[in-house]
Amino acid sequence: MxxxxxxxxxxxxxxxxxxxxxxxxxxxxxxxxxxxxxxxxxxxxxxxxxxxxxxxxxxxxxxxxxxxxxxxxxxxxxxxxxxxxxxxxxxxxxxxxxxxxxxxxxxxxxxxxxxxxxxxxxxxxxxxxxxxxxxxxxxxxxxxxxxxxxxxxxxxxxxxxxxxxxxxxxxEVALEVVNAVDVVMSVISQNKKIINDKQLSLPPPSGAHGHVAKTCYIYCCLSMTNIILNNLLVNAIEASPVGAEIKVAFEKNDHRKISIHNFGEVPETIRNVFFDKFVTSGKRNGTGIGTYSAMLMAKAQNGDILADFSEPGATTITIIFQKPPEI
Known part of the structure; x- marks a missing residue:
């Protein structure tokens, strides 16, 4: 079971x-x-x-x-x-x-x-x-x-x-061959009164090796060159102290150079804008047109203007012109 x-x-x-x-x-x-x-x-x-x-x-x-x-x-x-x-x-x-x-x-x-x-x-x-x-x-x-x-x-x-x-x-710039020495002497003669008033000494322009320059032919617009040299020479005269000397020198190389050296410094505040329009300093009746117009006219005839402020107490302005084409 x-x-x-x-x-x-x-x-x-x-x-x-x-x-x-x-x-x-x-x-x-x-x-x-x-x-x-x-x-x-x-x-x-x-x-x-x-x-x-x-x-x-x-x-x-x-x-x-x-x-x-x-x-x-x-x-x-x-x-x-x-x-x-x-x-x-x-x-x-x-x-x-x-x-x-x-x-x-x-x-x-x-x-x-x-x-x-x-x-x-x-x-x-x-x-x-x-x-x-x-x-x-x-x-x-x-x-x-x-x-x-x-x-x-x-x-x-x-x-x-x-x-x-x-x-x-x-x-329209009409260029011609000009004896720059004659132009400088003419500008000096035009400003003889203010040169004498400040009793400035301005010896005959010098050329190569310091000799008295008789000729320095440039290729320029005569009317413009007269204005350029007059403006810059008057600037030098006005900036110079009484009884100082102003020297004008000529240099011939690839271009023609005219240097104007005077005692009297350009203020540092305007050196960088020295050739700008309406820039002036220390002149009662200054307009600031002289250096501006000089630069404009120099460039209009394929020239240039250089300013050298490196010498303490003095200024040198150099105008550069073309040399005559046949030279």
């Missing part, structure tokens, strides 16, 4: 194990099926997400393109408005410059035809009076001084006229 019961138990256990194995297999199949379905769902979801992102990106890109186009149009309109403002500003500037040019032309006409004509007439009258017999020595001296003043004023007028033309780019 006991053995039969044990056998029955084994059969039941075996049936239960079989059923459990069957259920386990079914569960595994179900899990596999669910896993497959889950993977399919994930794949579909991934595809949908990708499509959604692609659509979103395309939409954003389209919106970005539209924004950029709108921004470009806005910038172009803004740039166009700025250009219109610049055109309007330039138009006003041109109108102003045209009016100023007309005013300059009117001034030039007045100075050239009225003032200069009157000065030339006075100089001619002075020459006629000096040629008259019976003039007293005092009368001759007065006429000569008056004529010298007239020549000086004529020089200033000519400087103004030349300067105006050069600044407007309307000056």
């Amino acid at each position: 006991g053995s039969e019961t044990e056998e029955a138990r084994k059969i039941v256990k075996k049936q239960l194990l079989t059923e459990l194995q069957t259920e386990l297999a079914n569960s595994r199949q179900l899990i596999a099926s669910l896993t497959t379905q889950l993977n399919i769902m994930k794949t579909k979801d991934s595809v949908q997400n990708h499509r959604f992102k692609e659509l979103a990106f395309n939409s954003s890109a389209h919106e970005l393109i539209i924004y950029q186009q709108q921004n470009t149009i806005h910038e172009e309109r803004k740039h166009e408005a700025m250009l219109m403002q610049e055109v309007e500003s330039l138009s006003k500037t041109i109108s102003t410059l045209s009016a100023e040019m007309k005013l300059i032309e009117d001034k030039y006409h007045i100075v050239n035809h009225d003032i200069r004509g009157a000065i030339v007439m006075w100089l001619n009258t002075a020459d006629l009076l000096l040629a008259e017999p019976g003039l007293s020595q005092q009368g001759v001296q007065i006429l000569r001084e008056a004529k010298a003043s007239g020549v000086s004023i004529l020089g200033f007028v000519d400087m103004f006229l030349s300067l105006s033309k050069i600044e407007c780019g309307d000056f």
Whole structure:
């Protein structure tokens, strides 16, 4: 009886194990099926997400393109408005410059035809009076001084006229061969009175090896060269202390150089702008035009001017001219 019961138990256990194995297999199949379905769902979801992102990106890109186009149009309109403002500003500037040019032309006409004509007439009258017999020595001296003043004023007028033309780019430089020594001696003679008033010593101009210069031919515009040398010599005279010496020297090489050396320092504050317009220092009636016009006229005839302030208590100005083409 006991053995039969044990056998029955084994059969039941075996049936239960079989059923459990069957259920386990079914569960595994179900899990596999669910896993497959889950993977399919994930794949579909991934595809949908990708499509959604692609659509979103395309939409954003389209919106970005539209924004950029709108921004470009806005910038172009803004740039166009700025250009219109610049055109309007330039138009006003041109109108102003045209009016100023007309005013300059009117001034030039007045100075050239009225003032200069009157000065030339006075100089001619002075020459006629000096040629008259019976003039007293005092009368001759007065006429000569008056004529010298007239020549000086004529020089200033000519400087103004030349300067105006050069600044407007309307000056045709006529170059010729000139003996610079003669020009320097003429300028010294014109300024003899102020040289004597300050008791300045001005020895004859020197050339090579310190010898007295007789000739130094340069290729220049004579009227401009007169103005350049007069302005710079007058500067040297005014800057020199009483009783000092002014030296003029000539040098011949690839160019022609005329140096004016005087005692008296140029203030450090204006050395870097010495040749700029309206720069002056320590002169009651100084205009700051002399060195500016000299530089402008030197460059107009392919020359130059150099300033040397290296010597304590002194100044040396060197004017550079072209040498004559045949030399």
